[in-house]
Amino acid sequence: MNKTLLYLVKGILLTPLFFLLFVNFKTYQTQKCWRIEDKKSVSPLVAHLRHLTQAIEEGAALDMQAIYPEGAVFTYALYGLAWSNLLEHIPNTSPIYQEGLEALSNTTQFLFSEEAKQPFTKALDLPYGAFYQGWSTYVLGRKLALLPPVYQDSIEIQQFRKQCQSIASVILNSSHPYLPSYTHGSWPADNILCLSALALHDQLFPPNYTALIQDWLQRIKAHLDPTTGLIPHEYYTGQVSIARGSSQSLMLNFLPAIDSTFAASQFNLYQKHFLTYRFGLPGIREFPKGTAGVGDIDSGPVLLGVGGAASVVGIRAMARNGNCHLHSRLRNSVEGFGFPVRWRGKKKYLGGYLAVADAFIAWVNSSRCKCATIQISPPWTFHLYSLLIIFSLGLLAYKI
DSSP states (O other), X not given: OOHHHHHHHHHHHHHHHHHHXXXXXXXXXXXXXXXXXXXXXXXXXXXXXXXHHHHHHTTHHHHHTTTSTTHHHHXXXXXXXXXXXXXXXXXXXXXXXHHHHHHHHHHHHHHTSHHHHTTSOSSSSSTTHHHHHHHHHHHHHHHHHHSOGGGSXXXXXXXXXXXXXXXXXXXXXXXXXXXXXXXXXXXXXXXXXXXXXXXXXXXXXXXXXXXXXXXXXXXXXXXXXXXXXXXXXXXXXXXXXXXXXXXXXXXXXXXXXXXXXXXXXXXXXXXXXXXXXXXXXXEEBSSOTTOOOOOOTTTOOEETTEEHHHHHHHHHHHHHTTOHHHHHHHHHHHHHHTOOEEETXXXXXXXXXXXXXXXXXXXXXXXXXXXXXXXXXXXXXXXXHHHHHHHXXXXXXXXX
């Protein structure tokens, strides 16, 4: 074997060795998103959002539209919500605050554009469907919630209240528990966003929708997945599908603000049916325990039963529902396997090739647990597996 080939083989063997060392190191990372700015650096979250700002300006959100129908709206909405979560915790005199407000304005401008609405069906009882109405209305409400009433834009207030009223009137006249997102499809997670928008309205303005929200929740509770007792992933007329990890993780980000008691019971069932461990690290299954399935556009990649989207969004679901230990462990796993890179004041994951994935990660990292202290127990099982692989690869490289 010539030297060039020998070095190439050794390099191939040693690459996963260094990657495993990196992942093991990341399992002990502490969250630094809230150190906003100093003379030498910005927080990881701000750096990540700045990467997304540049990517979106270069058309990355619209590129996501080629992957699935909600790609652009999803990317913009998550990006805007990540900024809104960050801005809650920094003074409005900070330059970053103004940067974030500008990003939010650009987000809402896109969400209410004809370009954003184009992939959705206008000729529904709820024009453009529950996905579009839920996310666009909720993002606009979060923007309004950041501002003192004197600084809120009257046109945006009118737009927000009009869309809330549209959602409410349709559900009042519907006999189904879930409004459709498309002509022949209803996804309960989209409906939870609509509910969240109504709940947010009643926090910002005199409450109009308390009774409607409770009535809507009662309909949902009467149409749960009978196997798990959880909100189903899809709904067909008179029929519910099984619950899935990707939509469960998403809905549990919003349910606590709608009905904390119902959220707590759903969260307990979620952990029972979807929380799992692989090689000592936690993950969220895409399909309930005892059920097999393949990944799709909703789930993202599914490896050994663990869903990519379910586990990433599960980071924030853990934070929102008070499991700070698993919030930190899931976050640290993503920090390792997502291979983040910081360069020139920006941070991106997986090479920055999938803007919607970066947007999801920025959104989940923009929330922090309310626990005073978070104890992260060492993942000894993962360390032992890693040591075995590292030793084997190192020995093989040495022997060649």
